[in-house]
Amino acid sequence: MKANKTITSADIYMSIIFVILFLGVMAIGQLFSSIESLNKITQLNFNQIITWGKIAQRIKFFIGTRENRIESPTLILKIQKDLAELIQKNDGFYRELEHTLEQSKVFFHFRQLDNDNLALITVDPELISRAKEVRDAPLSVFQTNFDYWPISTSNAILSDRYIAKLYQHEEKLSLQLEKQFHTLYLDGIVIISIATLGIILVWLGFLRPTVRKLADAKADIAFILDNAPGYICSYDPQGKFMSANQSYLNFVGVKRVQELLGKHISEFIGIDNWKQIKNHVKRAVNGEPLEFDVEMTMEGKKVVLMVSYRPKLDANGTVTAIVAMIIEITDRYEVERALRLSEENLRTTLNSIGDAVVTTDKYEKIIRMNPQAVRLSGYSEEKATGRSLNQIFKIFNPKTQENTPNLIEIQKKEPELKTSDISHRSGNLLLSSNKQEYQIAESCSTIKNSKGEVIGYVLVFRDVTEEYLLNQKLAHSEKLQSIGQLAGGIAHDFNNILAGIQGSVDLLAHPSFKIPTHEKEKHIKYINRLINRGAGLTEQLTIFARIKELAFKSVNTRDLIQDSLAIVQSTSDRRISFEFIDNTYNPMVFGNDSTLQTAILNIILNAVDAIENTGTIRIVLNNTNYMQLKGTILG
Template structure:
């Protein structure tokens, strides 16, 4: 207790412990001796008593002085004491030693300040805070360097201004905050926009910040500029691409030189035998040349599949039905030492693919699986519906959405990570010389990508391999078409039908015309699109149009066919193509009465196909 002048009138054990004075040393002394010289000079003791008397209480924190002149941090409360008449008779003073608490608070403040200075000084990362709505509430030097905004320009602005127009339309900023709040973190890579409108490739992490009650109070956002890293990766990809092109060119030159040697050698031998009058030996040279042509056709087909330029005829396809249809063929192909199981998913979605190419892809995978199990084993073909969310789609390099998977699994030798990394490269093979072209998996990869899907390999040495095709889901109400079967009367002779042939290669026109004439058709020829369209605009009878897709003269084959069908809506069309100008003929399914035949083709097969089309065989109706 203090009297009205501020002299000590009572002293408890706590006072003695805090301040070091015994009661007989301090009673009657003025309480100002506990104050620092600085506060005494400012007359803080007098102000404290006047404030307590006037306002009913004085409370403060500050340094106080012990008997030994050491200091401690104190919380001080002074209350006035009055008699029943309201006269001031003294003061009650309570002091609490807060030295330890203040030391902890100072350490915390120092730590926070060190952290703040550290964050502010970081220039390799943009580190800043957002409020719960996404407005910027702090901004470090890295953020200013990456994005070009100073702190006073961006504080209080919404962080969505750093996103591209495409991301804004897709609602990515809001999705990012919702994902962070729901899942505890949002992480992504993508283009971000600087103040000057230029873009940089960024790695972004957003973490939610919550108080002790779990209430969301904001977000911490860290952005890293990966533009340089992306440029290096792009250079590496380009280097790898050039290495693959070199490998492709070398393999292609080797294989085609062999094929050309077989063809040219056979022709030379035929020429020699003609000069010698030994025509009886023609057959074996002819057979050799034709075999080389077939191998060349197969090689170009595989190359076009790898480069995603093959001609595809996509149809709504039930993969379950397709796998069921080839199960027996797979069993015969892999042999009795391999157990084959087909696992179908109930309610499998349809997919829009070329069913022939899907069959070929799965059959190739099964053959590879058989070769990986020289001592026998188990082979499983499994279909499934797959929903790829953002993370899974990124992992598979596909858009978010629904897919049908077709997986082939074996219990064979497996692949090393190094082999998996090169498995889709053209002409890469682990098989002995002469037992594989090295184009099987690259062809499957090209087919999957051209169909809007993907292929992935999962393998462990000694445990086996799973290779999965992921193909986009087709519409719910798509009517899945039955596979065509061979026509029984396709070899019938013509009955006066007229066929228009448009091709800029005179040799091909000549060969097609002769085959058609042999079969009894009347043939009309045109060297380019405009000339062919003039004939089609006339009143001449035309039962079938056969046209190359790539034509000179400003009109391609599809444009000619579409223009002709304005006046001849039921005209049947057969497109022939050396590689898939799929952008022209395959943007969507071909219209009813349109068909595709890929070069090179056997002339006998051409005549057979024409008869099927003209007669409108049920198996080929679209």
């Protein structure tokens, strides 16, 4: 069974006060409504006076002496149009006034206003009739100056006697409005008195207990602040303590807050520590909010603090106190310092690597470059950071002179490379921003997070320009070595050629021999053949020994073998025979012709050296499938 709630005297007082206040508010509401309606009626009556004054002014243009008569049809029509608009406008005012009076009857009755003074008032009907007559009259009537009107009517219009009733009504309405304002003043005094009494009773019944609750809430807030993990305190502009929570008291080694109130900060944190925060306190006193980190020594132990100062301002904008929030971040500071050290070590390691190292995010935007990467690209790390990899590192194929996709793009597009974390490539050129070309070897590695998701890439570009040039010199050296092996045979062949030429010349020049003309021609042709043979041999050796840039193109292997055989056959032992079998349907391969010819020539010379007396060297050229060949080699 529920217990009945006890009704106290305070509840009764409050109920009475609320009822009185409610009735007072209702009365003032009725008073305001009546004042508003009276004000609107007064305004509408004033609008009628202005409108009928304009109508009368236009009628006056057409009555009176003939000397003042308006004869312009255009002007007459304009005045008639104005009259029509003014009459229509006044009709609107009249309807609005009628509607306002109808709606305000209740308010006026409640305020006991004089209904006779609030009746609908308009101008004399004669003025209304004459205005409509002028509005609708034909142009011929205007030439008469309306002299057929009674003189009394014309005089009443000229003297504004028809409008006088509206002026009288305006004065009555003003008196009624003044009376209502006086009533509002008296009612306001009564309502204020009742409200004052109500406030006193509300204070006694409600506000005083509320204040007590606020005091309890303040105590609760103080409890929360005292047990907060941060150190909270406040200073005055002179740097003297105004308050502090228990955590701050523990930090400075004080048991009670009264021990530090009114005392300077330096007395508790020490002069050296005060010097570190002195300028920050001055800035806060000047009204600047601050956040900073500071390292202090408290009781012989170094601590790192994150300090926040917030100035408290009065109504004039003057700083009256500084509220400080302090959090010890020594452990976090050590972690961040270790992280910075690790970052510095990483940068030092990258800078000491001889290859160009570039780190990008997963969208191929450059994050970091080491000095070698800066050298090869020609861009500083600041300019390159945040830009696309292809904008900074422009790689192209030396054979086609076209840009090639970077290794990241290849890894993304080619399925067999998507599962691989590292990819390699060589044989391309890198064009730096200063138009210098570098022969490079490339590699790309993925950076993955703990979930195995790719979050970036590391690319390494090795400058192999010097190695490339050394390889070219090595290839030329091998050619010279092959030429050295051929030197003996070449000298013997040239001796045979020169001996044949010398013998034919001796026969032709000897005076004791009478050689027929056809025999002379025969010897001359033989000499030409020997000369052409020596020239061809020289041309082949010159082509073979020429230093060329290592360029790749389509090469005919059949021609290379035949040219190599021609060189070896002319310089090797005549007892060794050569046989070339060509089974190819397409002898073309992609490579460097000079390097391939050196390799073929070395193979043939090795075969010649392996034969002691007589023998046959058979060379067979076939087309083969790469995958079959790969399987044969691996097997």
